[in-house]
Amino acid sequence: MLDEKVESRYRYRNAPKNADYTIDQDWQSYTEDEHKRWDRLYARQQEILQGRACPQVLEAMEKLKLSEAGIPDFEKLSEKLGALTGWKVVPVADLVPDEVFFEHLANKRFPAGAFIRSEAEFDYIEEPDVFHDVFGHVPMLANPEFASFMQAYGEGGLKALGSGQLHNLARLYWYTVEFGLIQMDDGLRIYGAGILSSPEESKFSLESDSPNRIAFNLPRVMRTNYRIDDFQETYFVIDSFESLLEQCYRDFDSVYDYLRSAADLAPSELAPGDDIITYGTHAYFTNKAN
Ligand code: HBI
Ligand code: FE
Numbered sequence: 001m002l003d004e005k006v007e008s009r010y011r012y013r014n015a016p017k018n019a020d021y022t023i024d025q026d027w028q029s030y031t032e033d034e035h036k037r038w039d040r041l042y043a044r045q046q047e048i049l050q051g052r053a054c055p056q057v058l059e060a061m062e063k064l065k066l067s068e069a070g071i072p073d074f075e076k077l078s079e080k081l082g083a084l085t086g087w088k089v090v091p092v093a094d095l096v097p098d099e100v101f102f103e104h105l106a107n108k109r110f111p112a113g114a115f116i117r118s119e120a121e122f123d124y125i126e127e128p129d130v131f132h133d134v135f136g137h138v139p140m141l142a143n144p145e146f147a148s149f150m151q152a153y154g155e156g157g158l159k160a161l162g163s164g165q166l167h168n169l170a171r172l173y174w175y176t177v178e179f180g181l182i183q184m185d186d187g188l189r190i191y192g193a194g195i196l197s198s199p200e201e202s203k204f205s206l207e208s209d210s211p212n213r214i215a216f217n218l219p220r221v222m223r224t225n226y227r228i229d230d231f232q233e234t235y236f237v238i239d240s241f242e243s244l245l246e247q248c249y250r251d252f253d254s255v256y257d258y259l260r261s262a263a264d265l266a267p268s269e270l271a272p273g274d275d276i277i278t279y280g281t282h283a284y285f286t287n288k289a290n
Pocket of ligand 2 (some may be wrong): 128133193194
């Protein structure tokens with residue numbers, strides 16, 4: 001086990017945090033090894049994402065100069081991002097409580113893990129580290145429609161806090177922000193951060209015949225359970241970021257009413273009315289009332 005004070009995760013976990021759970025990124029404290037680890041993660045994933053990530057993500061990575069060596073300095077990154085959509089990237093040590101997370105999003109601040117995964121976690125880490133959050137999530141915040149969607153998600157989250165609808169909302173986040181696909185003229189492309197930051201799932205989500213790929217439909221997504229410990233069994237596909245925003249920029253109460261009577265769906269389950277883009281090899285229908 002590396003010396004704990006060297007591991008940025010422990011440095012940040014023990015750092016003082018503000019009331020909104022933000023911390024000081026203290027960019028000088030990253031070690032050369034950590035900067036090099038970012039560069040290696042970046043180079044490998046950039047290569048894999050050519051032809052797989054949607055053009056908006058690849059263009060934003062250029063505009064935000066994520067290709068520059070080393071772990072991005074969030075203040076400098078926030079200046080570039082702010083000029084595009086008014087969003088900032090704020091450093092946090094770990095996951096923050098839901099209401100804090102929603103409050104940040106509602107105010108155009110994306111809380112990004114400041115620590116970087118250890119060498120042993122190079123290929124996969126469970127918690128959102130700086131590579132997942134900044135490489136995976138931040139480029140899409142440079143897209144005005146998606147940035148508006150994220151801000152609306154934060155506002156919706158704050159409203160849903162008291163109403164026991166969080167699990168439905170978390171599914172919306174999961175199947176778009178984390179694992180969303182988009183239909184482009186020349187094929188399906190990735191925009192979800194959980195896929196963008198994963199070498200294997202970047203290939204699996206587009207090329208495997210085992211998952212379902214279903215056209216995005218808000219109530220359908222909010223009914224669908226998800227797994228956090230494996231590749232997704234269903235991906236939802238949007239036509240454009242404008243259409244995602246349009247479908248979600250509505251009063252959720254009517255959707256919540258419908259959901260109270262609609263049965264949850266398992267991650268690989270198909271439901272009557274699904275606009276199926278590709279059937280998964282393990283897909284199944286149940287005769288549950290829809
Ligand atoms: N905190 N830092 C951080 N990053 C997240 O992605 C995050 C979080 N807290 C809660 C959360 N995500 C999810 O439960 C959201 O659906 C609210
Ligand atoms: Fe994430």
